Amino acid sequence: MGDGPNHGEKLSPNCAKEMEHHAKMVSEDVRNDYRLMKACKEPISRNCKSEMRDKYHGNLLGCLEDQKPTLKGSCLKHVKDLQLVSLFDYKFNNDFLMMCSGAVQTYCKADDYGREIKKKQDVMYCLRNQLTQPTPKNKEPISDECKNQLRAEFLKQMSDLDLDPQLLTACAVDLKDTCRLDGFDDKTQVMECLRKNELKLTPSCKDKVFVREVQQAEDPDIDPVLQKSCSVAISKYCSDSKGDELLSCLENNQHKSGVTHDCKTTLRLRMLKEHSNYLLNIGLRKSCKDDIKMFCKSTLEGIKKGTIQDGRGAVISCLKDNFDKISIECGDSMTTILEQEVVDYKLDPVLSRFCADDIEASCPDVPDDQVEACLRDYIMVVQSEDCTKQVVRLITEAHGDVHLDALLMRACQKDIGYLCGRVLPGKGQIIECLQVNIMYFRL
Known part of the structure; x- marks a missing residue:
């Protein structure tokens, strides 16, 4: 034959x-x-x-x-x-061997069973995991040269699915049915397709995609789609932002001139994921680490057991419920989350899920940045009990911080700057300042 x-x-x-x-x-x-x-x-x-x-x-x-x-x-x-x-075999990559051989011998020579680690992908993940741990006192830290080479290798992998055999195997069915490899001229868009279709993915594929998402959230430099679509915005507004700070910088500047439609589309997908799973919001994960352990223990246990899906915003919802108890640092991160959801209610996965029918019935043609205000106005006709609870939460949050009431903020922006410029946001202090001044106005 x-x-x-x-x-x-x-x-x-x-x-x-x-x-x-x-x-x-x-x-x-x-x-x-x-x-x-x-x-x-x-x-x-x-x-x-x-x-x-x-x-x-x-x-x-x-x-x-x-x-x-x-x-x-x-x-x-x-x-x-x-x-x-x-x-x-990582030794067949000369650049990687020269830059990282010392680190490999120190930290990743063998696995837990004493077997030599040879596959480059296994070595890369071993080194990456070591970078998240404190350096042992009796060992040399991983060099900057190796860190840079490791980042370069991950970027190659993120840019070409063929260089990630583990993901290809885990997503074999999904790459035939949901995001066909031959359906994209730009292969980096295959990963974007998998991101967007998270709810349709097989469990094995979903897990591997999530690992990639966490990596890219922690280091946006290895996110080829973000780097390409937002290259102008990065050079114009965020050239000094390092590590996970880059994504926050782009989010803060997304409405400025020079930020392209492609960049905004890419950013929004990442923001949707950040608001759905706290592990993808690196800033919040760091600032709220202790608060999550203290106030969201039962939520974490539910996620571990599989009875709660954190991809639906469970931990962030828990922090919202305990907003008046969390630390100042965590509160600042949560305020950013809440302010973003005021502008785009779809970033709130819990509200979007529980209030979908009521939004369609009472606020069908309302712009995204006014949907929350619309729901507050129509709270008496909201049909769903779960949605009512979410709207009550919105009212409570808005009373605590004027920045969370888009209409009030828009109408009173000049007054806040002139009369309440020295008042710190949060805990209803700006609203109290406006109330005091409106009484003077009436007198």
Whole structure:
């Protein structure tokens, strides 16, 4: 029947050893791969001249990887093949080996069973997990060079699903039925499709997608869609923002000039996720860590047991219910959440779910930033008991902070600045200031 390769057979030990040696040689100097050099002759001569002259030839592959979106045909195939080979053993990625070998030997040499960790993806996640832990006193911290290389490797993985075999396996069904791989010219949009269709995903795929979302929330530099769609806004308003601060900076500046429609669309999807699951809101996760443990213990236990879905905003809803008890730092983060939901009620997953029918009946043509005010006005005709509870919460929140009443804030903005400029927001203090001044006005 045909003379194609038999993928069902393993290589003999001698052959496997020689192939490993060849892969190592290519990783150290990509010019040892004759087929790649021939297939990629044009893009190398056009864009990688300095890398060809560089004594450290491993950079030549990096140059080709940077051009991957524009590569075609056999050149693209060979570059991708080298990337896939490096997944089987991190030592086949020379850049990663040079920058992170010390950290790998210190922290990720073997797993809990004493087995050597070889697969690059396993090593990457091991190092990433170590970065979230305090550095042991008797060990050297992971170097900045390794951190930067690790970020670069994750960015490559986030930009090409083929470099994430674990996610491909977990989402095999979803990538056929919900977000077909061949349905997108830009492969980074496949991940966006999986994000948007979270409720349709299989459990295994949902878990893997969530891991990616947490990674990108913690480090937006490895979020290729955000970096591309918001590049102008980042350079104009957020060039000094580091780590998870970048997303907050973009959210705070999203209505300014120069922020494109694509950027706003990308931001809104991430904001929807932030408001649905507190683990994706890194600022709130940090500032409310102790408050969540203190006031939301039963909620956390319900999530752990599977009786509560935090993807529906359970923890953030708990913090809202305990708003008058939480710490000042947590209160500041929650106020930001509440202010964003005033402008776009759909960011509140609990309100959106429980009040969908009442919004359709009583506020069908009302702009998003006035829906909460509309529900307050029509509270007496709200049909759902669950929705009524949410509207009562809105009234309580608005009484505590004028910034949470969009109509009042819009009407009194100048007066607040002139008469109550020195009054701190929260605990109803600005509303009290306005009430005092309206009495003077009447007198």
